[in-house]
Amino acid sequence: MPIKKQDATRALELLEEYHRQLNSPADIQLRSAIERVIKIFKSKLFNALLEIQEFYEATLLDDSKSTEQKTLETMKVAERWSNSQGLAGPGGLAAASLARLAQL
Amino acid sequence: MPIKKQDATRALELLEEYHRQLNSPADIQLRSAIERVIKIFKSKLFNALLEIQEFYEATLLDDSKSTEQKTLETMKVAERWSNSQGLAGPGGLAAASLARLAQL
Numbered sequence: 603m604p605i606k607k608q609d610a611t612r613a614l615e616l617l618e619e620y621h622r623q624l625n626s627p628a629d630i631q632l633r634s635a636i637e638r639v640i641k642i643f644k645s646k647l648f649n650a651l652l653e654i655q656e657f658y659e660a661t662l663l664d665d666s667k668s669t670e671q672k673t674l675e676t677m678k679v680a681e682r683w684s685n686s687q688g689l690a691g692p693g694g695l696a697a698a699s700l701a702r703l704a705q706l
Numbered sequence: 707m708p709i710k711k712q713d714a715t716r717a718l719e720l721l722e723e724y725h726r727q728l729n730s731p732a733d734i735q736l737r738s739a740i741e742r743v744i745k746i747f748k749s750k751l752f753n754a755l756l757e758i759q760e761f762y763e764a765t766l767l768d769d770s771k772s773t774e775q776k777t778l779e780t781m782k783v784a785e786r787w788s789n790s791q792g793l794a795g796p797g798g799l800a801a802a803s804l805a806r807l808a809q810l
Contacts, residue, residue: 609759610752610755610759611752613755613762614755616762617758631773631777632773632777635780635784638784638788639787642784642787643754646787648714650747650751651715651717651718654721654743655713655714657743658717658720658721662724669732669733672736673735676739677739677742680739680742683747683750684742684746
């Protein structure tokens with residue numbers, strides 16, 4: 603099944619829905635493994651948001667910094683983020699996803 | 707200002723709000739740099755969601771795979787994700803954020 607762009611935004615929701623429906627005792631291990639994937643994703647997302655907040659507070663809200671200084675620091679953050687790996691890191695599906703993303 | 711857990715979930719929203727208010731011609735470069743940070747964050751988030759969708763479709767929705775096989779593959783995904791770097795990657799604020807996250 604080809605992956606549609608509009609579906610990806612619902613991916614976590616779909617995964618949580620699938621997880622909720624695993625009520626059979628035979629599924630207990632799968633349920634627990636999926637729980638772990640969901641937890642890790644949310645933790646990483648939260649961590650990324652925390653970084654944005656740190657940058658927002660330490661750079662943009664600091665009135666002692668000039669607009670030029672804020673611009674420079676913002677550009678550095680953008681540079682660092684654009685050079686960093688995605689959420690799933692090395693060895694994952696990242697390369698394939700990025701290639702697909704580029705086609706969207 | 708200490709970072710509160712409940713604020714981090716609003717971090718992107720706050721950044722977008724700050725960006726919207728930059729209407730002065732003197733802020734044009736800062737506005738553009740912030741736009742870049744927002745765009746990179748969203749692109750990485752989308753990419754991570756795409757990976758979840760790929761896993762969901764290739765593993766969980768594949769009826770030719772047994773529950774044991776699905777469990778094994780899900781555990782592998784969890785393992786890979788938990789070993790991978792966060793969104794911001796090396797050299798960023800990731801280490802500090804993770805340390806802070808651990809205290810929450």
